[in-house]
Amino acid sequence: MLRRRPRRWAATSTSALPTRGSGALSAGSTPEFASINPPGPLHIAHGRGTILGDSICRVLEFTGHAVQREYYVNSDNTQTRKFGASVYARLHGEEPPEGGYTGDYVTELAEMAHHDLPDIEKLSEEEAEPKLRMYALAKMVEQIKATVARLGVRYDEWFWENKLWEAGLPQKGIERLRAAGYLKEKDGALWFGDPADQEEEDRVVIRSNGQPTYFASDLGYLLSRFEQRGYQRVIEVWGADHHGYVPRMKSAIAALGFDPEKLVIILHQMVNLKEGATRSGQKVKMSKRAGRFVTLDELIDRVGSDAVRYFYLLRSPDTTIEFDLELAVTQGNENPVYYAQYAHARLTNVEAAASEHHAQLPVQADVQLLVHPWELDVARQLAFWPDVVEDATAMLEPHRIPYYVHDLATAVHRFYHAGNAQSEHRVVVDDPKLTRARLELCRAARHTLKTALDLMGVSAPERM
């Protein structure tokens, strides 16, 4: 029903621990989203970028776009070097350096490295750190993979930053910017600046100590996607705390000679947990919980993947999420997740119940027989679906889908309930033609609910 000319796309996203963003997509074929700096577990805000990016990908795929999901793994920046140095310190029974990583998992990583990397202790820090860093990062990436898999998210590519340097892409980007007059030396460092833009501050590309900044890697990553791989559009999903970086990315891509419009950066606001006595709308306790931070795994443990995805997708990216833990775990009519899923389960059930009568039913459904308001309302909702998909695709706003799902579920429940109130309004009635027509409505509604829930990454159970 929704047929579109396939375009080349790509999605990439970048989520961030201390790292930028969270996800990106490129059209023609490549989104990148949720690329969190790996030296730590995903927390609840990363989940937002991950789910948002993933649903954008799902919608794009559904509308015929080729999509490549990428997770950009930082491996050569200051943060990850400190991470490697922290593992090195633990390996030698020492405290991590200033600004390093102190969690118990760092000690565990050191122990694992001790077993897996022979003679690693004999190497100097200079030699050992990169090895330990890559080893520990790979372990962290495995963890992140496992976590996002619980949400039904799968990346086509875990793109390692070091591959960029091995391929010489950042170097190539720098040379191109130099040739175009965007680079200058100052205080021993190499700076990027648009000569035509006085507003924008200059940005360090190579530090005075000779080490590149993440900006240099980004140049390479842009080249990788736009030039080497030819993506028509790149979508990146970032946490709003990185919004200040957007203008620089736009300048960079323009300076490299590409259309800045082809780099789409989607920003999302933060996530807070709400719990406590909120039922009557009184106490609201924010749970950033001093010191203790809530990981994405903990949230999934507590409310399940469906609820996490549904509640996250329910909000516009511009809105800070107040995640209502109590509501999300409620197995009742107040929980929108179950409300939608129940509509699907009911329809599945009624179709199954009708199957024994199938032999007596006409092959063709005559939908003209559907005349009651509750029947027409379902049909009306179904007619809206293509527009919802189109809007969600064009604006890259998956949050439109759960609202639609709710509206369709409401129509379905009302339709179904008419049969509860009066038996002649049931789907399966004595009149075979009428039964057939109503079954057709059920089939269409169930299919649409299933499709919409799929785009959200939420399951559509057949019975509840």
Added chain:
RNA sequence: GCCCCGCUAGCUCAGUGGAUAGAGCAUCUGUCUUCUAAACAGAGGGUCGGGGGUUCGAAUCCCUCGCGGGGCACCA
């Protein structure tokens, strides 16, 4: 100081210039002998943060002020 996001019902939020501003939760009242009551029907609840402006028409666009959150590195 500068930049970004938000401010809509008690709470959480939809609503990209068009009809009387919507939903969920919460509160109150009804409905199961059933193809699934995890559902349905109904009620109350609003200066769309304040003030200007543009427009035939503004929650929506512009200006301004206030409040809350997030940013302004040779970190990402």
